Amino acid sequence: YKRVTVKSLVDMKRQGEKISMLTAYDFTTAKIVDGAGTDVILVGDSASNVMAGHETTLPITLDQMIYHASSVVRAIKRSLVVVDLPFGSYQSDAKEALRSAIRIMKESGGHAVKLEGGSEVKDSIKRILKAGIPVMGHLGLTPQSIYKFGTYTVRAKEEAEAEKLKKDALMLEKLGCFALVLEKVPAHLAKEVAKSISIPVIGIGAGNGVDGQVLVITDMLGMDKSFSPRFLRRYADLHDIMSNAIETYNSDVKTGDFPNQDEQY
Numbered sequence: 001y002k003r004v005t006v007k008s009l010v011d012m013k014r015q016g017e018k019i020s021m022l023t024a025y026d027f028t029t030a031k032i033v034d035g036a037g038t039d040v041i042l043v044g045d046s047a048s049n050v051m052a053g054h055e056t057t058l059p060i061t062l063d064q065m066i067y068h069a070s071s072v073v074r075a076i077k078r079s080l081v082v083v084d085l086p087f088g089s090y091q092s093d094a095k096e097a098l099r100s101a102i103r104i105m106k107e108s109g110g111h112a113v114k115l116e117g118g119s120e121v122k123d124s125i126k127r128i129l130k131a132g133i134p135v136m137g138h139l140g141l142t143p144q145s146i147y148k149f150g151t152y153t154v155r156a157k158e159e160a161e162a163e164k165l166k167k168d169a170l171m172l173e174k175l176g177c178f179a180l181v182l183e184k185v186p187a188h189l190a191k192e193v194a195k196s197i198s199i200p201v202i203g204i205g206a207g208n209g210v211d212g213q214v215l216v217i218t219d220m221l222g223m224d225k226s227f228s229p230r231f232l233r234r235y236a237d238l239h240d241i242m243s244n245a246i247e248t249y250n251s252d253v254k255t256g257d258f259p260n261q262d263e264q265y
């Protein structure tokens, strides 16, 4: 396996090869995601929602992110592992941000960190990069600021917000981020941003004019039927596959069909 690096992602953009990224939060899933040839595995703070069952990404802690990330890192042979800095671990000042990023790198073995925001978190990004830790940016819908915006609807539809987003993207490139995520923004805006910078733009709900795509693994595998935003394509119906298997198991246990002669010692 040739390992994916932050440098290979920038090369992929230059060569026009699209980047595939998916989330993973545990060893067994990460092994499958890596083995299937995914370029980047994001240990997203979406673990707060899809692993822990919280309504938002705000409650997940740095320790919990490190637990998820270290589980993922043990499974991978090729993918680049990017770990989200959780809410509260980088916003207060650059020193705290660096301390949090160092903990992730040392204790999980991840290869890079991601954090949300533009000019607001400039000093934190600078400080982390200065320590030699690669940083992925995240603009557009930034779920850690959900209480500021109030909804999960599409962002930067208005001129002022779009202008700030474009400026922030240029700033992230200039600071030295190796890539950035654009979440839930109009496709024409995402395309314009991707064209304006040399680092890869990975979209989620940001259309096809960007340099790569990311989805949450439990969403794209169809594990939760109640979540179906327009941008989501389901590649499997794991909810039904798992549910049917478990129902059959339950019934086999009740009837005494499981285990049979061959399944015992």
Ligand code: KIV
Pocket: 023, 042, 043, 044, 045, 046, 047, 084, 181, 183, 204, 214, 215, 216
């Ligand atoms: O936490 C996450 O899953 C993310 C992706 C949606 C980009 O940040």
Ligand code: NA
Pocket: 044, 045, 046, 057, 084
């Ligand atoms: Na996230």
